[in-house]
Amino acid sequence: MATQNTAMDNAALIKEVNEAHKHKKYSVGYHAQTVVAVIVTLIMLFPLYWMIATSFKSAEEVQLVIPTLFPHEFHPENYLNVLQKANFMKYYWNTIVMTAGILLLQVGTGVLAAYGFAVGRFKGRNALFYVVLGALMIPLQVTFIPIYIMCANWNLCDTFLGLILPEAVSAYYIFMLRNTFMSIDQSYIDAGRIDGLSRLGTIWYVLVPMSKATIFTVTLVTFTNGWNAYFWPKIIAKNEVRRVLTVGLAQLKNTFAGQAVSNYHEIMAGAVLAIIPVVILFLIFQKYMMTGYSKAAMK
């Protein structure tokens, strides 16, 4: 698996060399491509830039008829306002705990189930695997009403458990991991058995290390999905006590209502705060995160 990441780089290198020959590096088409690519990149980056630029403006500057590309004067206190007055501190904490909970449970149930379905032997294994696959077809957007009622009956409204439990297992995660485990040669597992490894030992010392890359990418996807979740948190955690960042951000307009007509400078500060962790992750693990999805595609 790990080789797959570098495979792209190798291919890239070969292609680069080829292309350099083909275009002789100085053709009109070559430069045109560069120019267009740069323009497209700038357009794609603009919303992010605009988010950050606006977040440092004053309320007056935001309202200017002719927008300023760069803030005239910096107002970092917008961030403080959002963190304190709009309670983003609390939302941050809630989001962190929720994401961590979802992550732990999805990875836990996912790895165990993937082992069971890939390596385990029991009657009805394939039939039960279809049960897992079937769940891929039933999103929370269909089932949220009964789940909401169940959670309400179990006193889970506005609690971390309520935020986490319905997302505790991911059919996608099980499916991806099971496929990866199955691609591992049986002889490794047998070798482990001979060495006296228990099932958990096999998972920990053989399967997980051999599918590190997949686990890592899929877990990154799980993390970002958890961090960016909106639909379910909006329904189950209406109270500020357990509100998460995404929902709090969408409501920021009301929080400041009446105070200023347009408080987009503060909303943008909130928007920046909400994406910082994921964007940092992306910068660090760019390669994994960009191939994370394509791997799913290539299966």
Next chain:
Amino acid sequence: MKQAAAGAASATQAVKADKKPFFSQRTLSHFIDFLFVLPALILLGVFTYYPIVKLVQISFTDWNLLNDTWKYVGLKNWQWLFAGSGAKYLWNSLKVTFLYSMGEILVTMVGGMLLALLFNRMTRSFGLMRAFVFVPKYVAMSSAAVVFLWILNTDSGVLNYLLQCIGLPAVDWLNQQSTALPSVLMLTGWRVIGYGMMIYLSAMMGISQEYYEAASLDGANGVQKFFRITLPLLSPTTLFLLVTTFLSSMKVFQSVDILTSGGPARSTEVFVYLIYRYAMVDFRMDRAATAAVMFFLILLVITVLTMKVSDRSVTYDS
């Protein structure tokens, strides 16, 4: 739950009809293997399958969240959904959802392909630009949505300012029926186009250079090569994108919720938003559940159809 599991184990035993003792080493081993998948299965049962049953049940009641009691009302909600006043909203949201899906598929596939061709140079600088194009995928939808709310703002939005700079009239993007859905799609497009690009790009990497060299020898130009080699060889990727994008786009909610709340005049009321509104705004669990069952059936039909069309997308068992 343990009893149930033990029951399953003994059932296994019974089917096998072995002469071994009740808890043979083999059965025990199978049982332990089964325990590994049990947590996931229980959670899926409670939070995925049971709710479907419950949903069907609620669709036959008159349950309003405000009331403590409910009773069965037969097909009243179904009649309302298809023949009553609910019908026009059902068709409207189906239409809106379908249009949205088509838009997202188009952006992902055509836009993704164009960007893949544009960014196919494998240099460091292009790698960086690819990362920039891809990063919106990881930007939380609510952050992205509020930025677009701001960019598309009628009076102070930067997009209208730019339009006016080049002599075009300002557009009331989110508040008129003709532009509201395209505005939502603008946001979607920004987030997914880089994804389409990456998928196509990594698929293109897998195409052997020999095809192109052979074509060059035959005198084919770039356009011919694209249509004769690249596109056909990418068709599995295209199919994959089509299926996954279609299914995920059916579930759109957040962008609509933040940008337009389904408006103006329901012109962006996608299916999930319709269900949400009945359930969490009107508190009509009966109507919401009926619509949700309908939504489930639609997803089911689409999935089965796509499975028929492409075996590839469902070759889960290798």
Next chain:
Amino acid sequence: MKKISRRSFLTATGILTASAALTACSGGGSTGKAGAAASSAPASSAAASEAADPSKYEVTEPITITWWHALESQYDDLVADVVKKFNETQSLITVEAQYIGAYKDINEALVAAHAAGTGLPAIAVANTDYVASYGDSGLFENLDPYIEGTSYDTDDFSAGLLLSSQFEGKQVALPFLHSTQVIYYNKTMADANGWTIPEKIEDFTPFLAEVHKTAGVYGTVVPGWDQWYFETMYLNEGVQIITDDNTCDLGSDTALGVTSMIKDWCDAGDAYFATGTDASAAMRQNFYDQKTFSVMHTSSLYNNYVSKCPDFEVGMAWYPAASTGDKNSEVGGCVLGIPSKNDQATKNAAWQFLQFLCGKEVNMEWAEGTGYLPTRNSVLETDEGKQFLEKKPAFQCIFDNLNLINPRIQNSAWSELATTWKNYMEVIMNQDGDVNSNSEDMVTEIDEILADHA
């Protein structure tokens, strides 16, 4: 009986009346049935039969309770101050104030928590039009035994306000922060052009056209995000919205007349119908930027309007009278109630805090710190009331018309009805919808909703 006829309220009561005499002769212009009114008027004494036992409502142990409110961050200091004051007055109860969101958000959260039976606040605000649905579903505790048991004096509340926090004669809430519909206008612009807001609706239409023609700006803006802002125009023309036989009469000729009138304003560009995600903010911005001469809005935002418009003077006017001569308005803002699924200890503590929040001592603090009206006669009549007017002279138009502010229509189907109405109004006003056919469809849908709730 799920609904209470609005008209019957109307004949019996004047809201926010400063004197009992005014109460007695108010609402004379309306056409309601006096008989129905008589049965619902002496409501507050209905629960008097229950045995009063003060010890039942005592707070004996330390307790922390939560209060859900809708006061945005600009009122943070005020809320903190009031809560602090309460926490200092006694030692047992600690209050935690929580901002939940707009009234709509609080409603969603409250109904959800009630259905769940957990996560309920000890005390919560509710927009004036939710009183019926909370009373009907039992979400709010009937406060009569508490009032009785602790000998709480409710006579000081304006009679009409007290009435608008009742459901079927039960006091399910108490008046808290109240406002009404008004027209804010650009007084500087009006003076320069010699304009005054017409008293009658038939003069209002040409007036809007004149403003549009002369100044090149909108004459007014009709908020479309909440039907509260336009429903009063229908009611004054004699439309009941929900008739006595539980059907909707928004398809009647009178109702269609009002709808067509508003549509004509919009089509001519003399006014616009504000809808969309940013509708409220955009409307206010248009007013500040002098792109519209006036806006229809709630009196509670007076402080905001004044502070945001340093360049011109902000005037406040009453909605023009309808062709029937009625110029009633409706009470807005919120009441305070105690969710019934709380345990008794919480409810008792909540009752203490509720009394404090609605009490005389903080009544003026609320009225001054927010744009809301004083709710107590003793405040209105006294020097404090006069001082209030001196500070906010524009409120004169409200004080002049206090007895014309009416309770909301109280029907458990109201929220659903209102959503439907708003949606159709948006189609008619902003999406070129036909008045007649859309109204017809709308009435069909609303009748269905009413039947479901009956």
